[in-house]
Amino acid sequence: MDFERNLDKYAELAVKVGVNIQPGQTLLVRSPIECAPFVRKVLVHAYNVGAKHVHIEWSDEQCTLLKYLNAPEESFNEFPKWTSEQYVDIAKEGGAFLTIYAQDPDLLKDVDPQRVANFQKASAMALKEWRSYTLSDKCKWSIVSIPTEAWAKKIFPNVSTSEAIDKLWEAIFKCSRVEGQDPIEAWKKHNEDLKLRMNFLNEKNFKTLKFKSAKTDITMGLPEGHVWLSGASEDPNGINFNPNIPTEEVFTMPHKYDVNGVVYSTKPLVYGGNVIDNFSLTFKDGKIVDFTAEKGAETLGKLIDTDEGSHYLGEVALVPFKSPISDTNIVFFNTLYDENASCHFALGSAYKTCIKNGDQIKEGESDKHGVNESLTHVDFMIGSNDMNIVGETYDGEEIQIFKDGNWAF
Incomplete structure (x- = not known):
């Protein structure tokens, strides 16, 4: 029953x-x-x-x-x-x-x-x-x-x-917050909490983000006019909806040509009916210049080679290590769940909603705004309990965003 x-x-x-x-x-x-x-x-x-x-x-x-x-x-x-x-x-x-x-x-x-x-x-x-x-x-x-x-x-x-x-x-x-008496009300409160964090990040208008853990060391520029979004989205009629259930993320787009360093996966990626695991990506000026994978290397290589845009990132999402999904201690082998238990990046196309007036950017003109275009958009997980993220503003102020895998504010 x-x-x-x-x-x-x-x-x-x-x-x-x-x-x-x-x-x-x-x-x-x-x-x-x-x-x-x-x-x-x-x-x-x-x-x-x-x-x-x-x-x-x-x-x-x-x-x-x-x-x-x-x-x-x-x-x-x-x-x-x-x-x-x-x-x-x-x-x-x-x-x-x-x-x-x-x-x-x-x-x-x-x-x-x-x-x-x-x-x-x-x-x-x-x-x-x-x-x-x-x-x-x-x-x-x-x-x-x-x-x-x-x-x-x-x-x-x-x-x-x-x-x-x-x-x-x-x-x-x-x-998915279904077990309580009123899941719809629970999701309303959850979306409001995510929105508070989204608003903080938008107010700071960071120029760069620095990701540092035992293995990952990435410096990522953000395009001018970038916009942080959270769990709930809005259609052209102003009607809210949740693209992912569950969701724990606040996300935006990196600058296509301003990502440098190496990032290591922290959860398996299921892509095209195959598992890619324990992999790393090395970026120079936004582009993947090297990669390794203990499992699924051939599949990963073909994903990266989908088109020119799949060599670059289109999304950066912040998810605390301590969350309902992560707390289950389950590796779901399902991106919907694993990406919402971990900070993640996405290879491929950016969401045009993550930059001001993005809907007015014509195809072929995205590059000059630092917006990546691709046939694909594939999330992969990089969060860990030792991940630290520091944002730098245009004024040179450095603010701790994540400390030891969780929100620092």
Whole structure:
């Protein structure tokens, strides 16, 4: 009974806080077929708040794997035009997008990495116009996660499948603030707390950030006019939504050409059905000039080589080491969760909302503002309990932002 109650509250949270559906709005839900019971609850809540249409796009990982193992080579250089057109049409009509991210971290470990890289690039190119809506918050979008057998067993390999799923549900409900009496009110308070930290960072208008831990040593410039954002976003109609549930981050963009030093990962990165782990990136004038990886080096190299912009950073996000997600002491092998348990950077495109008048920057003119453009945007985790971050203002004042992995203010 408690599980069903929490499941229903989680679905309601995704609808009312995640995408915050308004009367007459269309919602597209993208979900693995395993998550159907949850999607049905989402559908009911969406219609109850006035949604006009709820479209479901199902996926099946076993079918995905079979395609990678059996389809002809040329199929991975194409992406269905009707899919990208559907996304853009919904976005133009003011619709919203809810993605249920529950990937098997090892799904494609036995697949030729070049096939994966080809399809990642083909899909990124096909969805470029749609991503321009999500990267600039011109439409509402949100990501949540649901346990699947493969994902749960990756996290909890030493228990039965049913117990692994139960343990993962428990963690998801806790991290998403679902267990309390009123999750929606809890998220309102959480967003307000994140906003206070966001406002502090915007008031200081830092010129540079210095990240220092036992391994990482990075100096990062921030572009003039940069804007810090937090958990809640706002669509063109002034309607709030939460792109990530859960979220603990306050984020902005680095200057494309002003990142120098070396950064080490602190959690595994799941990308393209493969795990990349224990890796480092060395930057000079913003560009990756060297990298290492104990696991997934080939996959990491192909990610970096997606295009010119994937050699640069597009996001810097601050997340305290002590947070509901980090306190679980679970490595989730899921970027939605792991990135919200750790400070992180992102390879690839910046969010245009992270710079003043970003929506007025035309394609091809981003460089002169220090804004990175790319077909991809992939977060990777760099936070640790010994991470110290110092911001320097344009007046030369140095202010401690993080001390020993947590907020210093």
